[in-house]
Amino acid sequence: MEKTSRDPAMTDVARLAGVSHQTVSRVLNNHPNVREQTRLRVKAAIKELDYRPNRAARALVTGKTQLIGVVAQNSTLYGPASLLSAFEEAAGEAGFAVSVGRVKVLDRDSIAAAVERHRDQRVAGIVVIAPNSSAADALADVPAGVPLVTVDGDPDRSTPLVTVDQAKGAFDATKHLIDAGHETVWHVSGPADWFDAAGRVQGWRAALDATSAEVPPVVAADWSAASGYRAGQMLARMPEVTAVFCSNDHLALGVLRAMSERGRSVPHDVSVVGFDDVPEAAYFIPPLTTVRPDFAAVAHETLGLLLEQISDGETTRPRRTVAPTLVKRNSVAPPSR
Amino acid sequence: MEKTSRDPAMTDVARLAGVSHQTVSRVLNNHPNVREQTRLRVKAAIKELDYRPNRAARALVTGKTQLIGVVAQNSTLYGPASLLSAFEEAAGEAGFAVSVGRVKVLDRDSIAAAVERHRDQRVAGIVVIAPNSSAADALADVPAGVPLVTVDGDPDRSTPLVTVDQAKGAFDATKHLIDAGHETVWHVSGPADWFDAAGRVQGWRAALDATSAEVPPVVAADWSAASGYRAGQMLARMPEVTAVFCSNDHLALGVLRAMSERGRSVPHDVSVVGFDDVPEAAYFIPPLTTVRPDFAAVAHETLGLLLEQISDGETTRPRRTVAPTLVKRNSVAPPSR
DNA sequence: GCCGGTGATGTTAGCGATAACACCAGGTCG
DNA sequence: CGACCTGGTGTTATCGCTAACATCACCGGC
Numbered sequence: 001m002e003k004t005s006r007d008p009a010m011t012d013v014a015r016l017a018g019v020s021h022q023t024v025s026r027v028l029n030n031h032p033n034v035r036e037q038t039r040l041r042v043k044a045a046i047k048e049l050d051y052r053p054n055r056a057a058r059a060l061v062t063g064k065t066q067l068i069g070v071v072a073q074n075s076t077l078y079g080p081a082s083l084l085s086a087f088e089e090a091a092g093e094a095g096f097a098v099s100v101g102r103v104k105v106l107d108r109d110s111i112a113a114a115v116e117r118h119r120d121q122r123v124a125g126i127v128v129i130a131p132n133s134s135a136a137d138a139l140a141d142v143p144a145g146v147p148l149v150t151v152d153g154d155p156d157r158s159t160p161l162v163t164v165d166q167a168k169g170a171f172d173a174t175k176h177l178i179d180a181g182h183e184t185v186w187h188v189s190g191p192a193d194w195f196d197a198a199g200r201v202q203g204w205r206a207a208l209d210a211t212s213a214e215v216p217p218v219v220a221a222d223w224s225a226a227s228g229y230r231a232g233q234m235l236a237r238m239p240e241v242t243a244v245f246c247s248n249d250h251l252a253l254g255v256l257r258a259m260s261e262r263g264r265s266v267p268h269d270v271s272v273v274g275f276d277d278v279p280e281a282a283y284f285i286p287p288l289t290t291v292r293p294d295f296a297a298v299a300h301e302t303l304g305l306l307l308e309q310i311s312d313g314e315t316t317r318p319r320r321t322v323a324p325t326l327v328k329r330n331s332v333a334p335p336s337r
Numbered sequence: 338m339e340k341t342s343r344d345p346a347m348t349d350v351a352r353l354a355g356v357s358h359q360t361v362s363r364v365l366n367n368h369p370n371v372r373e374q375t376r377l378r379v380k381a382a383i384k385e386l387d388y389r390p391n392r393a394a395r396a397l398v399t400g401k402t403q404l405i406g407v408v409a410q411n412s413t414l415y416g417p418a419s420l421l422s423a424f425e426e427a428a429g430e431a432g433f434a435v436s437v438g439r440v441k442v443l444d445r446d447s448i449a450a451a452v453e454r455h456r457d458q459r460v461a462g463i464v465v466i467a468p469n470s471s472a473a474d475a476l477a478d479v480p481a482g483v484p485l486v487t488v489d490g491d492p493d494r495s496t497p498l499v500t501v502d503q504a505k506g507a508f509d510a511t512k513h514l515i516d517a518g519h520e521t522v523w524h525v526s527g528p529a530d531w532f533d534a535a536g537r538v539q540g541w542r543a544a545l546d547a548t549s550a551e552v553p554p555v556v557a558a559d560w561s562a563a564s565g566y567r568a569g570q571m572l573a574r575m576p577e578v579t580a581v582f583c584s585n586d587h588l589a590l591g592v593l594r595a596m597s598e599r600g601r602s603v604p605h606d607v608s609v610v611g612f613d614d615v616p617e618a619a620y621f622i623p624p625l626t627t628v629r630p631d632f633a634a635v636a637h638e639t640l641g642l643l644l645e646q647i648s649d650g651e652t653t654r655p656r657r658t659v660a661p662t663l664v665k666r667n668s669v670a671p672p673s674r
Numbered sequence: 675g676c677c678g679g680t681g682a683t684g685t686t687a688g689c690g691a692t693a694a695c696a697c698c699a700g701g702t703c704g
Numbered sequence: 705c706g707a708c709c710t711g712g713t714g715t716t717a718t719c720g721c722t723a724a725c726a727t728c729a730c731c732g733g734c
Contacts, residue, residue: 006400009690020714025692033711052457056402057690059393061719063343067436074426076616081418088439089411097436097458099404102425120389121434225620254620279413283562283591285622346720357684362722370681394720398689 008049017045028053059122067097068306069118071111071128074102077223078249078278079196079293080129083151086299087127094303099123106131111138119146125306127151132193147309149302152196160309160318162302166199167206169291169324173245173273174207176289176326180271181334182243184213188231188255190223190247200247200275221251228254235270236262242270242335249274249281249290256284256331267333277327287329297322345386354382365390396459404434405643406455408448408465411439414560415615416533416585416630417466420488423636424464431640436460443468448475456483462643464488469530484646486639489533497646497655499639503536504543506628506661510582510610511544513626513663517608518671519580521550525568525592527560527584537584537612558588565591572607573599579607579672586611586618586627593621593668604670614664624666634659 014021019038026034027042034042045051059065068091072084084100091098099121101114111128115138118126125147130136136154150161177185187204190197201218208215219235221227228251235241236258246252252274259266266272266286274281277292301320308314351358356375363371364379371379382388396402405428409421421437428435436458438451448465452475455463462484467473473491487498514522524541527534538555545552556572558564565588572578573595583589589611596603603609603623611618614629638657645651 006689011690021691022693022715023713026713029692033713035712038712054397054690055458056393056396057719058692059719060391060397060690060721061692063719065393074422076415076419076422078413081422082413085411085413085418085439088437089441092439092454097438097454099434099436100425101434102422102429104426117429117434121392225617229620250617250620253617257620257622260622280562280587280590283566283587283594285594285597343719348720358721359685359723360683363683366722370683372682375682391720394689395722396689397691397720398722400689 007054008051009054010051013042013045013049013051016049017041065122065124066095067099067121067123069115069121069123069126070098070100071103071114071118071126071130072100073106073129073131074104078276079152079295080131082295083129083298086295087302090296090299090303094307096124106135108134108138111135112141115139115142125149125310127302127306128153130154131196132191133195134193136195147306149306149309151298151302154195155199155319158318160305162298162305162320162322163195163199164293164298165321165323166196167203169275169293169326170200170203170245171207172203172324172326173275173289173291174204175210176328177243177245177271177273177332178207178211178213180243180332182271183335184208184216185243185245186216186219186235186241188219188221188228188235188244188246188251190221190251192220197247204245221247223248223250225250225254225257228252229258231255232258233262235259236264243272243332244270245273247275249276249278249284249288252281252288252290252331253284256286256288260285267331268336271332271335273332282329284331286331289329289331290327291324292327293324294322344391345388346391347388350379350382350386350388353386354378402459402461403432404436404458404460406452406458406460406463407435407437408440408451408455408463408467409437410443410466410468411441415587415613416489416632417468419632420466420635423632424639427633427636427640431644433461443472445471445475448472449478452476452479462486462647464639464643465490467491468533469528470532471530473532484643486643486646488635488639491532492536492656495655497642499635499642499657499659500532500536501630501635502658502660503533504540506612506630506663507537507540507582508544509540509661509663510612510626510628511541512547513665514580514582514608514610514669515544515548515550517580517669519608520672521545521553522580522582523553523556523572523578525556525558525565525572525581525583525588527558527588529557534584541582558584560585560587562587562591562594565589566595568592569595570599572596573601580609580669581607582610584612586613586615586621586625589618589625589627589668590621593623593625597622604668605673608669608672610669618664619666621668623668626666626668627664628661629664630661631659 010021010024013024088098103110103114127149129151130153150159153161174185219231221231232255274288274290277290281288347358347361350361425435440447440451464486466488467490487496489500490498511522556568558568569592611625611627614627618625
């Protein structure tokens with residue numbers, strides 16, 4: 001019964017393989033000048049001891065970690081959650097660990113504190129999912145030199161940014177309704193300080209302008225089904241409303257329920273389009289036509305941009321946009337009138 | 338224009354404060370034997386230099402990191418996503434960083450690989466969200482000595498485990514339907530190899546047994562609205578079905594739509610109860626009665642169990658269960674017959 | 675007035691890697 | 705055939721911290 005001794009270190013491997021620890025290091029880092037036979041001996045020793053390099057020691061001497069910090073809101077909104085999950089997977093495949101710093105609210109202080117925590121950890125780079133303006137503001141405080149990429153952040157700021165092409169998605173959705181024969185399209189929007197919501201408003205308006213359709217007032221909501229329901233109750237009472245584009249699927253769900261309660265049939269009386277394509281959208285009543293963002297693509301672009309900064313210190317094209325696609329289901333029909 | 342010099346280290350702070358680096362270390366670690374005046378001088382120097390301790394160096398000498406590794410599936414299922422988010426927040430408050438290792442599928446090899454990646458990082462502890470049996474199997478390979486907590490894992494295994502009391506939630510839901518006057522309750526279940534699903538089946542059956550109600554066959558599905566819809570199509574054709582307990586809210590959504598298509602009104606003709614209380618459940622048609630797990634509580638219990646293991650090496654009570662609550666809305670009514 | 679204890683601080687020795695340089699054998703070349 | 709390169713390897717210094725021990729002033733007690 002012996003005391004658990006410490007984990008094997010490089011010198012233990014070296015001793016077993018009959019070489020110096022430096023040679024072990026060379027094998028580990030794939031340096032060219034190692035004889036094949038030596039390499040094999042070292043690898044065998046590594047395996048035999050179940051040796052794993054000590055990252056702390058490596059980080060200490062190189063000054064670099066293999067860690068990426070992500071700042072995200074503590075919410076289960078479908079978009080951010082999908083993005084985060086996709087990013088973690090992509091980063092993992094690239095050999096980076098991902099440390100997630102959750103933030104309760106997206107205000108300047110919380111974001112700044114989360115970024116600081118990551119800097120304390122000496123992460124190689126930071127990704128901030130900063131979907132609203134106060135979150136974006138916080139990034140002004142981050143000193144240059146820390147590789148940083150913003151996702152869904154402020155398009156008017158100069159930080160490297162990856163985002164879904166909200167305007168295009170909204171344009172397509174609105175256009176689809178107009179093409180179905182509707183005279184105009186109403187819009188239930190997400191919170192005004194969210195860039196996603198703003199971009200969708202912009203795309204919606206552009207589509208209406210393009211066909212000289214009348215632009216009705218934006219119906220403001222947050223992202224919740226509850227607020228969509230309230231917006232829907234209002235719209236359901238207005239007979240001139242025949243088409244509604246909602247800023248996300250949950251808003252659309254609320255609208256759907258309000259319409260159903262008021263006896264306005266979707267899509268016969270009113271057409272509805274959402275945004276996000278949550279997995280259950282196909283099982284709303286009726287199945288929802290919606291816009292699907294490609295979160296995996298956003299994640300990959302983000303990682304690419306970050307890795308570029310980490311290695312070069314600079315970035316060639318610091319703004320990237322990923323186009324979403326319209327998914328047609330049964331919530332859109334020509335107006336009945 | 339001078340070259341960016343290296344980050345300040347402890348010796349820089351020491352020099353500025355006119356003390357030795359060891360004294361700086363003592364201040365940082367709140368050692369008692371430091372004169373108040375010295376402490377203040379050191380703190381001032383730390384602030385002036387914007388000094389941050391190098392965690393790699395600390396980890397190297399102490400052999401411990403302040404990192405917790407989490408293994409989770411790459412999915413956006415509401416339950417796991419909520420749990421993860423809650424855990425990250427709780428761990429952050431306790432001063433730990435959380436590294437998330439995503440896994441595409443919950444099979445033994447992937448889980449084992451993810452655990453290994455975390456061990457390479459020398460995390461202080463590991464949390465595995467292991468909701469099905471193949472995931473749980475992988476943990477057999479983890480050597481003792483690595484603090485490990487399983488969430489939603491195998492109740493029959495001896496690893497420390499935290500879980501929602503699935504059986505109680507399901508029992509309450511089923512009981513609620515029986516109390517409303519239904520002769521029996523049908524069940525649309527999640528995948529059979531998920532412990533969550535199994536626990537819910539068990540609770541459902543217990544409630545039926547307790548009132549000597551007939552136990553209809555389990556309708557098997559996965560967690561998706563699509564599979565709920567298929568199950569619902571079948572159940573809708575059976576006039577004797579008046580009450581359905583679904584293993585999660587998305588299944589319930591699919592059932593709701595199938596019922597609506599077949600002209601069976603919920604709750605007038607058929608009552609439905611779900612599980613999870615997703616935020617939009619209140620806006621289904623009709624608003625869904627469901628069971629709400631307390632993910633924050635699960636997260637806290639998990640963290641507590643893990644920290645106990647990290648400090649003591651042992652655990653007093655390695656199994657913890659968190660009771661969910663029934664949320665009553667409008668999808669349950671007495672049978673019409 | 676000397677001794678031992680105690681509080682405040684400094685000094686030294688690692689932790690486990692990589693970097694930089696030193697070294698040595700063997701081949702190439704003028 | 706000696707100078708020079710070059711591939712393979714070892715040696716030493718170093719990263720920034722904490723642990724352990726050393727030091728020193730000051731205190732009270734006999």
